Amino acid sequence: MAEKKIPQKKTALKSYEDVNFLNSADARILRILSEFIQPQSRFRRLRIMDTIVFFGSARLMSHRDAMKVYNKFKTINPGSTSKLAEELRKAERLVQMSKYYEDAVELAKRLTEWSMGLKTQANRFIICTGGGPGIMEAANKGAKLAGGYSIGLNISIPFEQFVNKYVTPDLSFEFHYFFMRKFWFAYLAKALIVFPGGYGTMDEFFELITLLQTGKIKKNLLLVVYDEKYWTNIINFKGLVEHGVISEKDLNLFSFCNTVDEAFNIITAHFKKNYLKEKENSVPKISI
Numbered sequence: 001m002a003e004k005k006i007p008q009k010k011t012a013l014k015s016y017e018d019v020n021f022l023n024s025a026d027a028r029i030l031r032i033l034s035e036f037i038q039p040q041s042r043f044r045r046l047r048i049m050d051t052i053v054f055f056g057s058a059r060l061m062s063h064r065d066a067m068k069v070y071n072k073f074k075t076i077n078p079g080s081t082s083k084l085a086e087e088l089r090k091a092e093r094l095v096q097m098s099k100y101y102e103d104a105v106e107l108a109k110r111l112t113e114w115s116m117g118l119k120t121q122a123n124r125f126i127i128c129t130g131g132g133p134g135i136m137e138a139a140n141k142g143a144k145l146a147g148g149y150s151i152g153l154n155i156s157i158p159f160e161q162f163v164n165k166y167v168t169p170d171l172s173f174e175f176h177y178f179f180m181r182k183f184w185f186a187y188l189a190k191a192l193i194v195f196p197g198g199y200g201t202m203d204e205f206f207e208l209i210t211l212l213q214t215g216k217i218k219k220n221l222l223l224v225v226y227d228e229k230y231w232t233n234i235i236n237f238k239g240l241v242e243h244g245v246i247s248e249k250d251l252n253l254f255s256f257c258n259t260v261d262e263a264f265n266i267i268t269a270h271f272k273k274n275y276l277k278e279k280e281n282s283v284p285k286i287s288i
Contacts, residue, residue: 035180039153039173043188046170049122050275051151051188052111052267055204056135056195056226060101066094100195100227101138107193107260108142108150114268116148118276125190125271126151130181131163131172135195140166153181182207190275191222191267194254196230212253213246222270224263228256 021027042048061069073088108127115125127143129136131152143150144166152167155175163172175181185192186208194205205225211217225231240246257263 032177032180035175035177036183039184042170042173046149047122048126048149048151048171048188049120049124050190051126051128052108053128053185053189053192054104054108054135054139054195055130055192055197055201056100056104056138057097057197057201058130058132058134058136059198060097060134060138060196061094062101062105062138063095063098066091066098070095097196100135103226103260104135104138104195105142105145107263108139109146110142110260110264111267112143112146112148112150114264116146123149124275126171128153128185128189129167130154130200131167133162133164135197137164137166140164144168153184155181186211186217189221190219191224191270193224193226193263193267194231195226196234202235209253213250220270220274222267223254224257224266225254226257226263228258231256 015021022030070088070091073084073091111125112127118124126149127139128151129139131140131154136152140150140152141164149168149171150166151171151173152163153173153175154163155178163174173184182204185204192208194201208217208221209223212221212223231237237251241248241251255266257266
């Protein structure tokens, strides 16, 4: 006579193993906390004390890549009204705008070489970007050329954004929530550099300048706006003052820089004055 099998009791999933629950609306707060705690853990492990953040367009290319695009269309008659002629004009703009990509590479490289020469136990003034293409790629590339770390705070969106190959693998992050990504942009930053860009760049720029204006950022954060001619063409800063919607002193919340040398000098001077005291160089810490 065959032995009767005793049915095994099915063990319920632990809550932190329940994928359906973790992806539910009820667990949203856990997902938000994960995007806070996981980066914090990695920054502590790698002794990242503070950052220099680069903002700018994801659509800009290196001069070399822009020339490749341009060369496809350069034989077209500029007077043509065809679609190809419009593509040629776009390619010409890409070549013109590629100077910002090259400047971002050079500035990030020089800042990384400078920071690596500091006598500190922590990793200071690490290049940080949104991790994607364009100006973000350029800054990460500059840091890698210098042999240093660089951070990529990527965001999951339907277009343009992917982690570029120059981000340090252990410092590559993928965010779902924009506000948690912005938190990490601001929290460790001692300087932010705003290169030419579009909606995303302006969103980041204006959010940070609002936090400075309202005193929500207490530290001495340097905000550099790269290329006065570009930005004053896009935004009438003085017009805001003339219409009484900001104060004259609010124009002092940021500094215009027009060359790599100018940006490098103002950033390193700011760090030497405010953040390179003996007591600040010994122990890397992230306090919340």
